[in-house]
Amino acid sequence: MSAIITIDGPGGSGKGTVTCLVAKQLGFRCLDSGALYRILALDSIKNGIALDNADLISKSASSLDVEFFNGKVLLKGEDVTDAIRGEDIGEAASKIAIYSLVRDELLHFQKSFAVAPGLVADGRDMGTQVFPQAELKIYLTASAEERAKRRHKQLIAAGQGGSLRALVKDIQARDQRDIGRETAPLRPAEDSILIDSTGMTIEEVVQKIVNLWHKAP
Ligand code: C5P
Numbered sequence: 001m002s003a004i005i006t007i008d009g010p011g012g013s014g015k016g017t018v019t020c021l022v023a024k025q026l027g028f029r030c031l032d033s034g035a036l037y038r039i040l041a042l043d044s045i046k047n048g049i050a051l052d053n054a055d056l057i058s059k060s061a062s063s064l065d066v067e068f069f070n071g072k073v074l075l076k077g078e079d080v081t082d083a084i085r086g087e088d089i090g091e092a093a094s095k096i097a098i099y100s101l102v103r104d105e106l107l108h109f110q111k112s113f114a115v116a117p118g119l120v121a122d123g124r125d126m127g128t129q130v131f132p133q134a135e136l137k138i139y140l141t142a143s144a145e146e147r148a149k150r151r152h153k154q155l156i157a158a159g160q161g162g163s164l165r166a167l168v169k170d171i172q173a174r175d176q177r178d179i180g181r182e183t184a185p186l187r188p189a190e191d192s193i194l195i196d197s198t199g200m201t202i203e204e205v206v207q208k209i210v211n212l213w214h215k216a217p
Contacts, residue, residue, distance in 0.1 A: 003028070003118035004133065005213060006126035009140035009173050010186060012147030014197050014205060018140065019122040021206045026120070026213065031113040032068075033123030033130070034093065036106050038084040039066050039075050041092035051092055054099035061105035086160065087151075087170055094174050097124075100183040102138060124178055127189035136216045138209055139188035142198040144171050 005022065007015050016032055023030035040061055041051070049056045050090040067074040073081045083089070096102050103125075110130050113119055121130065127137035142150075148167040155162050188194060193212060198207050 001116040002116050003135055004114055004128060004131045005118070005120045005136045005138070005209070006131050006134040006189070006192075006211070007120065007122040007138045007140055008124055008126050008128070008186070008188070008192070009122075009138075010147065010150045010171075010178065012171055013140045013142050014150065014202060015122040015140050016077035016205070017202055018197075018205050018209065019120045021202065022209050022213075023118075025122040025206065025210050026121050029113060029115060031119060031121040031123075031126075031157075033110055033121060033126060034090075035068075035073055035084060036064070036109065037093035037097045038089050039073065039080065040064060040102070040106075040115060041086050041089055041096050042080060043075060043095065045089075045092060051095045054096075056095050057099065057206045058101040058105045061102055064106075064109070082158065085154075085158065086171055087162065087167070091170065091174065095178045098177070098181040098183060103129075103183055122216070124183040124186040127164070127192050128187065129184045133191070136209075136213055137189045137192035138212070139192040139194045140205070141196055144168055144175065146198045 007019050009015050020030045040057060043060055044051060044057050065076045072079055073084060107130060116149060127134055145168060148164055148171050151167055152164050190207065195208060
């Protein structure tokens with residue numbers, strides 16, 4: 001049996017970093033489900049598959065050759081860790097993520113990450129669809145401006161740059177697509193705990209979640 005913590009929320013809320021740090025502290029495995037959608041989007045682009053071709057994309061999803069190894073993401077053995085992090089790939093990921101055919105194919109793969117002693121999983125629908133049985137569900141958010149500032153910093157650090165104002169717009173557009181879609185829309189699970197990380201450090205958020213876990217029934 002695997003204990004499960006889910007951390008859902010909009011893009012740029014710090015979920016990825018927080019998830020891995022919480023998992024590390026608790027000795028759990030971590031799942032970055034957004035990376036799966038990003039990998040699939042990258043794979044589709046590389047293979048010239050249109051992002052609205054749900055049939056073909058779901059076929060690729062059913063045989064996705066991906067490995068998470070030592071902090072690296074390998075697609076068919078190729079290191080795509082940095083390639084999947086661009087804003088363009090995030091945007092493409094949110095386009096293919098609207099299709100239930102695609103989401104259904106990824107479901108089984110995501111569930112397979114739940115191994116003892118535990119898993120911390122981050123995404124949009126971890127607490128609502130993939131792991132509704134999770135013992136602790138967090139909905140992590142921050143204002144669009146704060147999230148854009150964080151992304152901007154990450155992009156600058158990765159030598160990619162970009163305008164802050166354009167990033168706020170991109171983030172708002174992606175929020176709308178994730179919240180407004182019919183299949184597995186982004187929304188807090190009814191039994192989730194809301195954490196607004198605006199003005200909080202990563203360490204503060206991690207500690208808060210670890211404390212909640214120790215208090216969880
Ligand atoms: O979290 P990240 O920004 O890497 O996710 C990229 C996109 O993948 C999101 O905007 C969302 O549309 C999609 N996604 C999803 N369900 C998840 C994780 C990500 O639909 N569980």
